[in-house]
Amino acid sequence: MEDDLPSEYDVIVVGTGMTESIVAAAASRIGKRVLHLDSNEYYGGLWASFNFEGIQKWIEDCHHPANPQEENVMSAVANDGEMLIKAGNQFSTISNIEEKWYIVEELADYQEGLLFSRNTQTDGGEIKGDVDNTKKEEDYETEKHEEEESEAGCGKDIVPHAPTQQWSQAKLKKEYRKFNLDLAPKLLFARGSLVELLISSNIARYAEFRSVTRVLTWLDGRLESVPCSRADVFATRHVTVVEKRMLMKLLTACMEYENSSKEFEGFEDKPFLEYLKSKKLTPNLLHYVLYAIAMATGTTPCMEGVARTQKFLNSLGRYGNTPFLWPMYGSGEIPQCFCRLCAVFGGLYHLKRAAEAVIVSDGEDSNLTCHAIVSGGRRLNTSHLVLAVGYAPPQFLQTAPNGGVSRGIFITDRSILPADKESLTLLQFPSADGCGEPVTVIEVGPSTNACPPGMYVVHMTCKQKITAREDLQTVVQKLLHTEFSDGAMIRTNTDTQSTQTASPNKTHSEDSEGQEGNETEDKGKSDPGSDLKPQVLWSLFFNCPETSDCDLTANVPTNVFLCSGPDVDLDFEHAVKQAKEIFSKMYQDSEFLPRAPDPEEIVLEGEESTPGPVFEGDSSEAKADENKSELGDEEEKGADDGGAE
Known part of the structure; x- marks a missing residue:
């Protein structure tokens, strides 16, 4: 059946992942005709967030990828001298999927x-x-x-001393709409490139964020809270006065390293660890700086470690007591924000619509040139084609990914480290020898709309070595209780723990008030001998390829651009950088994502720009405040408070 999609475009984007969505928004913003397709019925691709029912369907799709359309059906739309190249299937790139329940189907029997x-x-x-x-x-x-x-x-x-709630599979499934489970959970540095882009483009109005309330580390067989800001350092009782002075002196040197090059003379070709040891830091301070603040390893080069430390410190104090933000409803919301802007400026969207093939021909210098794609049996012409790497034909990928990402998602009945208020937690779990890659652990609770009240979601991510389950098993065993729970045992938490629920009349910054200076000070350490680890209710392990280090330009038609999938990095920096590079190659003389006007700033043709009557009692200041984005509000608040510590 013939559809009503136009057949001519400036840019066709296939896949709604992070990089693709940024490029689509940028092209649409400068007036280009954009068609944005995705074979899935949801946005985000491998960056998506799902409710519990949705992630069950995603698992099923990974086990049974859809069959591509027959080539003889597609060939009818190719012209003389043109070639058809079949597109790829992103589901075929997911491997080692292991889903497991740790609770009974029904509680009635117990x-x-x-x-x-x-x-x-x-x-x-x-x-x-x-x-x-x-x-x-x-x-x-x-x-x-x-x-x-x-x-x-x-x-x-x-x-x-209240017992945790007893859960069954049936009870959990009834709450499926209250879950937002991320395939690629990531945080935003408060002064990182994505936050700056969200503010400068005015896309921040489409999103809400919560500040990460604590940073933990694993030290001497237990969890400890890491003092991040100056206030934390001087408030903590786990660091002596002498250690506090040493730590502040070191952090100041890292912040000002451009102006004090002599400080690092002789360490340029040495590991960051060697520099820290030269400062005679105590083992605890060395651990805090290397693994929790710099988020480095024992082999990280010195100047890279200094840059990592500075990046951490630069983002302190802008929106909260830590440098990080977490998107409400999950990281999968961020690509959708860019898709919304693309649609506002005329971009066309069609989910559940695949690109079956790419139509190319020999161009100048024997390089291939893309003319169109085949979608739904139709030829759709384009000047530029942007493809998620999962949809790219194998011929476009000259080098296969040399690594992968190991992911684990766990639904639990309590926090990994109970506190007086619900915490949003980041933990960089170091490797056993301190030199290997760490495991990134992010724990989110009900106030982020990640799960129903009475539950938490724990995300684990690391570089793939074997399978996801094997790569993460050591950390899982240290942090979580994975024995089957039949519901007959009551695991009483002897720690005081409360659940904080966001109030509709309270901003997220207000929710975080009172948490300055380490809200978990009294509970800054876990009991290594405790049997009250969070009970895992459900888990999912899987592996996906890491393509951020691959050469995605070789053997690709001159007007085709491939976008890498999620990587192991904590933030979205690579996706933003890649999107800017792709846009500049397509439209090098155009501005990348200029600020989008607010609705009240738009004057339609033929209308006068004279403002209408203002309701008595309204003030221009109140109206301006009402129209500010969440990030914009927080930015001004951070500036008023003196900025970073």
Whole structure:
């Protein structure tokens, strides 16, 4: 059946991943005719976020990739002298998928035993009389009522010593809409290139963020909170006064290294670790700086380690007590923000529409030139073609990816390190010898809309060595409880833990108030002998190729541009850099993503620009404040507060 899509475009973009979406928005913003396709029914590709039902379908799609259209059907749209090259299938690049449940399908079989267990608790081995039994029944009803309030998201604190909620597969699946599970979880540096781009282009108005509230590290067999800002350093009780002075002196040297080159003389060709040792840092301080602040390893070159440290410190104090932001509803929201801008400026979108083939011919200097794609049996002509690497024909990939990404997603019943308020956590788990690649751990809770109340989502990411499960197993065993839970045992948390739910009348910055100076100070360390690790309810492991280091320009038609998929980096820096490079090759004389006007700034043709009457009581200042983006508001707040520590 013939569709109504136009057949001529300036740019056709296939795939709605991060880089592709930025390029599509940039091209549409300068008035180019853009068609943006994706064979999936969702945005994001390998950068997507799913509810629980959606990720089940994604797993199924990976196990059973769709069959491509027959070549004889597509060849009818090619002209003389043109060649058809079949497009790739992104699902075929996902491997080593392992999904597992750790809880029963239904709790009904255990409810009677669970109630009996609660009502017959003993003190010193003696069974209490009727009066005590009655009291325990009342306590159980109170606990049940409090659990129901927590499930309803009323934002009340969980009573200390309260047991965690009992979950079954059926109960979890009923809450499927409340999950946002990321395939490629990433943070934003508060002064990183993506935040600057979101603000300068005015795309920030489409997104909301929460500040990461704590940075943890694994030291001496336990979790510890890392003092990030100056306030944290001087507030912590885990660092002596002498250590505080040493740490501040070191961090100041890293911040000002451009003006104090003599400080690093002789270390240019040595590891960053050697420089830190020369400063006579204590083992704890050395660990904090190397693994948590610089996020480096024992083999990281000195000047790279200094640059990493400076990048961390530069982002402090802009939006919160740590340098990082997390997108509400998951990292998969960010590509969609750029897609929205593309659509606003005339870009056409068509999900569930694949590019079956690329039409090319020999051009100048024997280089191939792309003329069109085949989609839905139709020929769609284009001046430029932007392809997610997963959709690229194998002939375009001269060198196969030499590495991969190992990913783990875990739904748990509590935080890896309980605190007085729900925390948004980053942990760089160092390798056993300190020289290998670390495992990045990000834990998000209900206030980010990642999961229902009473649960947490833990993401783990590292470079692939074997399979995702094998690569991450050591960290999983240290942080999580992975034995099967039948619901009959009550694992009581003896730490005080409360769940903070975002209020609709409160901004995210207000949610974070009172957390300055390390909110987890009293609970800054975990008990290595504790059996109260978070119970894993469900897990997923998978591997995907890492193409950020591949040469994506060789053996590719001159007007075709390939976009790499997610990498192991913590942030989106590579995707932003790659998108800018692609755009400059297509339109080198055009501005990259100039600021988009707000709706009230747009004057339609024939309309006068004279402002209409203002409702009495409104103020221009209040109106201006109302129209600011979340990031813009926070930026001004950070400036008023003195900027970075």
